[in-house]
Every structure is written in C-alpha cells, then in structure tokens.
Amino acid sequence: MKYVFVTGGVVSSLGKGLTAASLGALLENRGLKVALQKFDPYLNVDPGTMNPYQHGEVYVLEDGAETDLDLGHYERFTHTQLTRFNNLTSGQVYQTVLEKERRGAYLGKTVQVIPHVTDEIQNRIYQVAEKSKADVLITEIGGTTGDIEGLPFLEAIREFALDVGYNNALFLHVTLVPFIKAAGELKTKPTQQSVAKLREIGIAPHILVCRCEQPLGKELRQKISMFCNVPYEGVIEERDVEHSIYEVPLMLQRERLDDLVCRLLRLDAPPANMSIWQDILRKLIAPQHRVRIGVVGKYIGLNDAYKSVYEAIIHGGIANDSGVDIEKIDAEEIERGGAAKRLKGLNGILVPGGFGERGIQGKVLAAQYARENNVPYLGLCLGMQIAVIEFARNVLKLPHAHSTEFDPDTQDPVIALLDEQKNVTRMGGTMRLGAQACQLALGSRAAQLYGAFVVHERHRHRYEFNNFYRDRFMKSGFTVSGSSPDGTLVELIELPEHPFFLACQFHPEFQSKPTAPHPLFKGFITACIAQSGKP
Ligand code: GLN
Numbered sequence: 053m054k055y056v057f058v059t060g061g062v063v064s065s066l067g068k069g070l071t072a073a074s075l076g077a078l079l080e081n082r083g084l085k086v087a088l089q090k091f092d093p094y095l096n097v098d099p100g101t102m103n104p105y106q107h108g109e110v111y112v113l114e115d116g117a118e119t120d121l122d123l124g125h126y127e128r129f130t131h132t133q134l135t136r137f138n139n140l141t142s143g144q145v146y147q148t149v150l151e152k153e154r155r156g157a158y159l160g161k162t163v164q165v166i167p168h169v170t171d172e173i174q175n176r177i178y179q180v181a182e183k184s185k186a187d188v189l190i191t192e193i194g195g196t197t198g199d200i201e202g203l204p205f206l207e208a209i210r211e212f213a214l215d216v217g218y219n220n221a222l223f224l225h226v227t228l229v230p231f232i233k234a235a236g237e238l239k240t241k242p243t244q245q246s247v248a249k250l251r252e253i254g255i256a257p258h259i260l261v262c263r264c265e266q267p268l269g270k271e272l273r274q275k276i277s278m279f280c281n282v283p284y285e286g287v288i289e290e291r292d293v294e295h296s297i298y299e300v301p302l303m304l305q306r307e308r309l310d311d312l313v314c315r316l317l318r319l320d321a322p323p324a325n326m327s328i329w330q331d332i333l334r335k336l337i338a339p340q341h342r343v344r345i346g347v348v349g350k351y352i353g354l355n356d357a358y359k360s361v362y363e364a365i366i367h368g369g370i371a372n373d374s375g376v377d378i379e380k381i382d383a384e385e386i387e388r389g390g391a392a393k394r395l396k397g398l399n400g401i402l403v404p405g406g407f408g409e410r411g412i413q414g415k416v417l418a419a420q421y422a423r424e425n426n427v428p429y430l431g432l433c434l435g436m437q438i439a440v441i442e443f444a445r446n447v448l449k450l451p452h453a454h455s456t457e458f459d460p461d462t463q464d465p466v467i468a469l470l471d472e473q474k475n476v477t478r479m480g481g482t483m484r485l486g487a488q489a490c491q492l493a494l495g496s497r498a499a500q501l502y503g504a505f506v507v508h509e510r511h512r513h514r515y516e517f518n519n520f521y522r523d524r525f526m527k528s529g530f531t532v533s534g535s536s537p538d539g540t541l542v543e544l545i546e547l548p549e550h551p552f553f554l555a556c557q558f559h560p561e562f563q564s565k566p567t568a569p570h571p572l573f574k575g576f577i578t579a580c581i582a583q584s585g586k587p
Contacts, residue, residue, distance in 0.1 A: 053181050054317040055221040057209045058192040059255070061246025062228040066263050067300075069122030071226050071290065072192045073129035074301040078310035079188055080130050081324035087184035088126040089138040090119070091173070092194040093201040097143040100483075108356025112510045112562055113138075116486025122192060124360050128565045129301065137180050142201060145172045165204050173208035174215075187319065197225075197249045210254045219318050225250060225257035226290075229264040229272070238266055240276050247280040258316055259286045259309070267291065285312055296336045296366070298566050301329055332370055332566050341374035343399040343580040348418040350411040352380040361404045361432065364564035368573030374581055383414030391421035400428040400552075400580035403435030405512070405559060409458045416442045423553060428579040430572065431555025433513055436545060437467045439555040440517055440525075447528050448521075457515050468518045484511050488536065490543040490558065496533030497554060498544050501575040506537070509558035516557070517542035552579030 056075065060068040069090070076086045092099075099107045100118030111124040117136030126132055149172055153163050181189050193209065195202040213221035227243040243262065250257060260282050262268060268276075273287045280287075288307045293299045304310070305326060314321055345365055351357030362378055369376040379398065386394050395401060401422040403415050415435070419442040422429035431439045437455055444453030444466045452459075455467035470484060487508045492499040499505060519540065522532070534544030534556065547553035554572065564570035 053186070053216075053220070054188045054319060055177070055181075055213070055216060056188060056190045056224055056313065056317075057213070057221065058190060058224050058226060059197055059206070059250065059257070060193070060195070060226045061197045061249070062230075062242040064196050066226050066228055067290075067297075068192055068194075068226045069120075069125045070297055070300055071224075071261055071304070072122070072190050073125035074304050075224075075309060075313065076126065076130040076132065076190055077301045077329070078305055078324045078326075079313070079321070081326055081329075082310060082314065082321035084187040084319065084321050085185070086130055086132055087138075087180060087186035087189045088123075088130065088132050088134070088192070089140070089177075089180050089189065090122050090126075090192045090194060091176075091205050092120055092139065092141040093199060093205060094141055094194075095143045095146070095201075096141060097147060098139070098141060104351045104357040105354060108354070109359045110512070111360065112485060112512045112559060114487045114508075114510065116510075118485065118512070120194070121356060121359050122194075124363070124562070127562075128363060132184075132186075135183075137176070137183065140173070140176050142204070145169055145176075145204075148172055166207060169204045170208040170211060173205055174212050177209075177212055188313075188317070197246050203253070206250070206253050206255060213255075219316070222258040222313065222316050223250075223255050224259040224261060224313075226261045226263065229262045229268065229276075231265045238264060238268065238272055240272060240279065243276060244279045247282075251281075257282060257286075259288060259312060261288045261290050261304075261309070263290050263292075265292050288312075296333070298329065298332050298336065302326060302333065328567055335370050335373050336366075336375070339369065339373050339375040341372060341581045341584075342377065343369070343374055343577060343584050344377045344379060344397065345400045345402060345577075345580060346379045346381050346395055346398040346418070347402050347404060348381045348383050348386065348415055349404050350383055350406055350408075352382045358404050360559075360561040360564070361402070363566075364561035364570055364573045365402065365577070367564045367566050367569035368575075368577035370566055371569035371574040372577045372581055374577055376577065381418075383411030383418070386414035386417050387411070391417040395421050395427070398427060399584040400430070400576060402430045402576070403432070403438050403555075404561075405433035405435065407434070407457075412438070412458055416445070420446055423547065423550060426551050426583070428552035428576055428583055429550075429555070430552075430576040432561060433511075433557060433559055436555035436557050437515060437517075439545065439553070440466050443525065443528075443530055444521065447530075448524055455515055464521070466518050466521050467515050469514060470516050483514050486510055488558070490534045491537050491539075492544070493531065493533045496531065496544075497546050497548070497552070497575070498533045498556075498572070501571040503571070507534075509543070509556070509560055510562045511558050513557065517545075551583060552576060 119139040277284045415438045450464040453464040454462040
C-alpha cells in the first residue's frame, strides 16, 4: 500500500480537493486502485450542522454521512467508494479521544495531543487503507499550513510516513504562485515560506503543485526547485483552467505528475489512458447545442453552496453534447420583480435543496412559471416540496397549502414532518440520510430515463409529502412516479402532460459524474434542448 498526503499552502481555496481527485483519476486510469480521504481540522463533528455560507455544500455519501464537498470531487473524478470513514474532522478525533478517556481506556495516563490525538488520526489512515484494499491512498489535509488547528494532522502524517517507510509515502504540497500586476511577475516567496513552515514540522514535500495564472517558465521552476529543495521535475504547474475543472487531470498528465508519483512510490503501472476525459473536454469546449438553465436558490452568490447541482447540470450537458449556461437566480429577486421578468428566455428551471423560509415564495413562483409555460422543471428535495406546494395552491385551490417547516400551523400541510422526526431534538446527523431504495412506476418518465424499476438515491431531509392529500393530487394530473418500496413515502413526482416536469425528494446530483451523467439530469437537458427550439 502506498500513501500520498496532500497539503495546502499560502491561501485556502486553491483547489487541493480537485488536485487530489485529479491525481486519483490519473492513477485509476493507469490501472491502479485508488482510495481517497479528507481530514478537516475544524471542531464540528461533521459539516452537517454548518451553514452553506461557512462551508459550502454538505455532500452526502451512500451511507448517509454528511461530509465535506471535496468528497464530491473524489466521487466525481474516480470510482472510489466513500463511507463515513473517509472524512475525519478534529471534532470526531476529540470526541473519540474524550470518550476513551471517560471509559478509562488510557489507564490513568495524561491524555495529550501527542501521542493520543495523533494516534487516533493515524488509526484512521490505517483503517481506510485496510478497508479500501487500494494500491494508493490519497489523504488530503484541509486548511493551510501554518494554521494552529492543522498541526496535529501534520504531525500525525509525518509520523505515519516514517512508519511506513521511504518509497511508500509522499508529500504533495499545493501552493500559490501569485502574479503581481505592478511588478508584472510571478512571485515564489509565499511558496518558499509555506514550504519552510512545513519543514519546521519535519515534512519535506516531494512534489509542489503550483497554482498560477500564468505559465511558470523554466527559470521560475528552477528557482522554486532550488529554494524549496524539491527536484526540478517535482515542480508542477497547475494553471487556472480555461473551460472546466475537468481539464485538470489532463493538465496534470501533461505535467507528468502521475509519472512522478509512480516513480517515487515504485509503482509499476502503464501510462494513463485518458481518452474518456479528452472526449468530455471536447464536448465542453465545442458542444453541438447550448441551453440556458436557471437555478433558483438562496445561496446564489456562493459557488460552493450548490456545487454538486451545478456539476450535475454540466454532466447532463455532456450527455447531450450540449453546453450549459447556468444562470444563478436569487429566489428573493423573483419575489420582488415577478417570475416572468427574471425567468423569461430560460430553457429550463431547476430548484435545488434547501432549508429555512427565506426565498420560499420566489421558488414557488418559479415552479408555477415553469408549469404554466411548459418550461422544463427539475426539482431536487426542497425543489420537489416546492412543486407540491405550488400545485396544491394553484391547481387544487388550497391557497394556504404549505410545508410545516415554514408554517407549522398551516391549514393544509401538504408537506409535513415524518413521524420518526417529530421528537428529534439533536440536530447533527438526525435527518433521513443516505441511500434508500426507490421504486419507480411502470410507464413513468422516470422509469424510462433510468431504464430501471428500482433505484437507490441519497437523501437528506426531514419533511415529506403528506399522503392525506395524495388522492386529490392524483385526480388532477399529478403523478407519483417513485416511492419507497412499501409505497408510503413519495420519492418522485411528475406532470405527464408537461414537456418535462419532474421532481424528487432525494438528491440525484450526488451520484452524477462527468463519466456517468445522472439519468434525470440527462433527461432534463434533453428536454431543455427540445424546448429551446420552440418559440
Ligand atoms: N428542508 C427540507 C426538509 O428538511 C428539504 C431539505 C433539502 O432540500 N435537502 O425536508
């Protein structure tokens, strides 16, 4: 088993996760089995309780773990199977250590960061290595070198590398080489300093992935190599991508990153065959079609809040050889200016998941606009609940219809709390989470798109369609095209009379990959292309 540790320097948001995932893709395409994991130095036990403004999207795994969005990159770029073990936070580490201490497991010793916390971190690396049976385990350390809270993780990986020995572990440091406009130059000093910071703890990186806006050039590479004590071929350029994040694996291949990793770790593997990725890129750069999709949400200013949704839309485009222009629309803007004004001209409308009352009315107006104007609509989780509320109000003529999440005393609670959720007081990890079976109705659009009758999709919600109203909906041209196998929970709804109006209680976006676009997103974009030809 071989280990790659990915750290980051200078600033956050350098795309360490993307770099780790891209290296994973390259190694997989050389025929190696790859596993990935992420360590997050914050004290939250998981990001499930964090606001999207703070943390971006919460990515949900098959087993229901609420994790960091970098795990989404791992799943999109590789075939790695992720579970709750693949994301470790300081909060989890301390929780485990403190529980052990209370049980008396430390036999009266003083419990300390070194060795007790660092051992706990190393245990996790061994556990994931053991479970995954991979050839290479890539571990990404969140945060930036120099952060106080990241220190125990860095100490742990230093010790770990010593343990597994030379040739079995390597350190890859992702750093920034900024372009200073006034000087007209790229600057290497921040990189030198962040490498010095790493060396202070005893980690000497083998590879530096340099994020930059301009080509590094031979001279600068030499300078970085010299001052950072990294061989020349270990200085890798990772320039800002021009078209898409899916260029990154190809860019790193051109820089021979995977060759170097294999050489340093003594891995004997043929060159990566990246033809699938080249084909994807071709479709992204020069697509046959082009559609405009409106995403109506509330965290619109923030790219990371709906990360997987945006990616899945792009994948739907790839499946249709279509470019997608995603228009991010603030639901409150629709409340202020009206739906037609903001949504006119779009080829499709998508309402993603969400919590809390702000912007709800704008989303209801967007669903109504899509339904009444034959604009393809895809609703995800909250987006399905919105479609249900809209239909109840405007077609079933229940003007007060609402979800009890937003109006606990509503006269017509068409969306209500699951019984099992009624007494929940602890917020972390208590929603209906993770993959559940969904049975599709014969002859439905969903069954046709999936080409299957039972599918497994990931969930993250507390509220549900209220079956008390089911008959009334069904009599008015609204169909339930997917439900839990016992038929009680509504999972998918459709309007068969509409060119494409489909919404699901689950999150299909978490299972979409550029190499395997999700059927619902694929179908949605197909419908948007068809719609774009109409006046
Ligand atoms: N707030 C809604 C619920 O809890 C929807 C959740 C979501 O969209 N993820 O049911």
